[in-house]
Amino acid sequence: MIRITCPHCGPRDQDEFSYAGDATRTRPADPATASAADWHDYVYLRDNPAGPHLEFWHHIHGCRRYVKVLRDVTSHQVLACGWPDADLEAAQ
Amino acid sequence: MAEYSVFSLIREGLSGHKGWIRAWRDPEPKKSYDVIIIGGGGHGLATAYYLARNHGITNVAVVEKGWIGGGNVGRNTTIVRSNYMLDGNAHFYEHSLKLWEGLSRDLNYNVMFSQRGVLNLGHCDGQMDAFARRGNLMRLNGIDAELLDREGVRKLYPHLDYSKDARWPIYGGLLQARGGTARHDAVAWGFARGADRRGVDILQNCEVTGFERDGDRITGVKTSRGTIGCGRVGMAVAGNTSRVAAMLGLKLPIESHVLQAFVSEPLKPLIDGVVTYGAGHFYISQSDKGGLVLGGDIDFHNSYAQRGNLPVVENVMANGLAMMPYLSRVRILRSWGGIMDMSMDGSPIISKTPVDNLYLNAGWCYGGFKATPGSGYAFAHTIAHDAPHETNREMGLERFETGYLLDEGGKGPTPKLH
Numbered sequence: 001m002i003r004i005t006c007p008h009c010g011p012r013d014q015d016e017f018s019y020a021g022d023a024t025r026t027r028p029a030d031p032a033t034a035s036a037a038d039w040h041d042y043v044y045l046r047d048n049p050a051g052p053h054l055e056f057w058h059h060i061h062g063c064r065r066y067v068k069v070l071r072d073v074t075s076h077q078v079l080a081c082g083w084p085d086a087d088l089e090a091a092q
Numbered sequence: 093m094a095e096y097s098v099f100s101l102i103r104e105g106l107s108g109h110k111g112w113i114r115a116w117r118d119p120e121p122k123k124s125y126d127v128i129i130i131g132g133g134g135h136g137l138a139t140a141y142y143l144a145r146n147h148g149i150t151n152v153a154v155v156e157k158g159w160i161g162g163g164n165v166g167r168n169t170t171i172v173r174s175n176y177m178l179d180g181n182a183h184f185y186e187h188s189l190k191l192w193e194g195l196s197r198d199l200n201y202n203v204m205f206s207q208r209g210v211l212n213l214g215h216c217d218g219q220m221d222a223f224a225r226r227g228n229l230m231r232l233n234g235i236d237a238e239l240l241d242r243e244g245v246r247k248l249y250p251h252l253d254y255s256k257d258a259r260w261p262i263y264g265g266l267l268q269a270r271g272g273t274a275r276h277d278a279v280a281w282g283f284a285r286g287a288d289r290r291g292v293d294i295l296q297n298c299e300v301t302g303f304e305r306d307g308d309r310i311t312g313v314k315t316s317r318g319t320i321g322c323g324r325v326g327m328a329v330a331g332n333t334s335r336v337a338a339m340l341g342l343k344l345p346i347e348s349h350v351l352q353a354f355v356s357e358p359l360k361p362l363i364d365g366v367v368t369y370g371a372g373h374f375y376i377s378q379s380d381k382g383g384l385v386l387g388g389d390i391d392f393h394n395s396y397a398q399r400g401n402l403p404v405v406e407n408v409m410a411n412g413l414a415m416m417p418y419l420s421r422v423r424i425l426r427s428w429g430g431i432m433d434m435s436m437d438g439s440p441i442i443s444k445t446p447v448d449n450l451y452l453n454a455g456w457c458y459g460g461f462k463a464t465p466g467s468g469y470a471f472a473h474t475i476a477h478d479a480p481h482e483t484n485r486e487m488g489l490e491r492f493e494t495g496y497l498l499d500e501g502g503k504g505p506t507p508k509l510h
Contacts, residue, residue, distance in 0.1 A: 001401055001403070002401060013403075014393075014401070014403060015403050021347075021394075022394075036493065037493075040492060040493050041343075043436075044436045044505055045343045045344065045345055045492075046343070046346065046347050047334070047338075048334035048335075048347050048348055048394070049338075050334075050335050050348070055393070071393075073393075073395050073397065074397055075397060076397055076401070
């Protein structure tokens with residue numbers, strides 16, 4: 001069982017969350033000028049690292065806010081949690 | 093190397109089984125090969141086999157970081173089927189199923205392919221309509237499909253929950269009678285032996301650590317057993333595709349997720365074929381040793397850990413109990429996890445790549461095992477001719493740029509849902 005510390009609710013089981021995927025993607029800032037390649041990169045391509053992974057979890061059965069998590073996907077160990085704008089890697 | 097036959101079996105049986113020789117060699121790596129296949133799983137070994145068998149390319153090495161068949165080909169639930177709707181998938185999987193039907197003879201190795209039927213249960217009118225549509229599309233593509241009503245399902249599987257208290261009543265099902273199961277290890281070993289007999293070198297404990305490049309070409313593969321020169325390189329390392337691709341600076345439309353599977357204690361014959369639950373994600377069959385083999389959803393989060401967590405265990409078992417309440421008294425013997433390449437549209441990639449002489453076989457999601465022969469066949473063709481086979485024409489990597497996706501489930505770029 002993965003335990004995630006929601007910044008609002010405190011430590012909770014993964015059952016309360018819905019996984020929302022890679023948190024390192026950035027939506028093209030200006031859709032009017034973004035190229036097809038920019039969208040392809042944003043929508044489809046992932047680094048998919050084996051190690052620490054930045055990801056979003058939606059606290060769907062709690063406060064319903066999004067939580068950013070740094071988690072080692074080779075062990076499932078949660079390394080850090082914070083609000084979506086937190087810089088979790090810098091805090092490591 | 094000796095052919096396997098009933099005569100060799102009798103001869104060895106009468107002489108204490110002392111005459112069997114190893115099924116494939118353990119060679120030292122040569123300086124270079126025409127083709128290097130990275131990944132000694134089912135798909136990599138099948139690719140090497142068909143390169144030699146269909147295209148006469150025998151100066152081939154399969155490099156494997158561990159032992160062959162130690163990854164997903166040994167970690168799946170052994171289901172074989174071709175019940176797909178989209179043209180780009182349906183013909184590929186049907187071709188693969190046809191290869192399965194002659195595989196034991198072709199390989200001179202018993203892969204124990206058993207066409208015991210795959211039945212998808214339907215639990216409401218809408219689902220039965222969807223099954224009728226899928227079945228019709230399959231039949232239009234020349235694939236067998238049969239729509240069963242409730243009584244038809246009951247005749248095949250009399251011990252599902254048909255009571256009025258059933259959480260989701262069984263309305264009927266869609267049966268593919270030519271589907272079934274196979275012996276997973278035998279598939280890896282059979283292809284390995286077949287490839288080896290045609291001159292392919294299988295290099296185990298040979299982990300790829302990097303590449304030597306000359307512009308857009310790969311000139312050598314760096315491994316834990318030295319650098320090996322290469323003409324072309326085929327990558328078939330589903331589960332770890334992104335890691336190997338990253339060594340070449342490639343970023344792919346793939347996430348790695350963990351899928352769990354379970355085996356129960358051995359029981360007397362109980363479940364004839366493969367049955368899938370329609371009101372949740374659950375599939376079950378019975379192995380030839382009597383164990384019930386079952387599985388469900390992936391764990392829904394990125395993982396390279398080859399083991400899952402309890403929430404999905406609970407979910408899988410709850411689905412099973414809703415369909416077959418008597419499972420509550422069956423003990424689970426083992427569970428394990430395998431790492432899936434979850435692609436962005438739920439369909440596989442057998443493709444050329446931006447690197448000139450690199451070919452990619454990846455993105456198998458839940459469905460790699462049944463594809464093993466068809467995948468090897470199509471990938472070997474793609475490598476030999478530098479162009480896709482007719483069965484993998486729509487499985488190119490470029491589809492994510494052009495928008496011609498193969499999204500069988502209509503779920504969009506959300507890998508955990510495929």
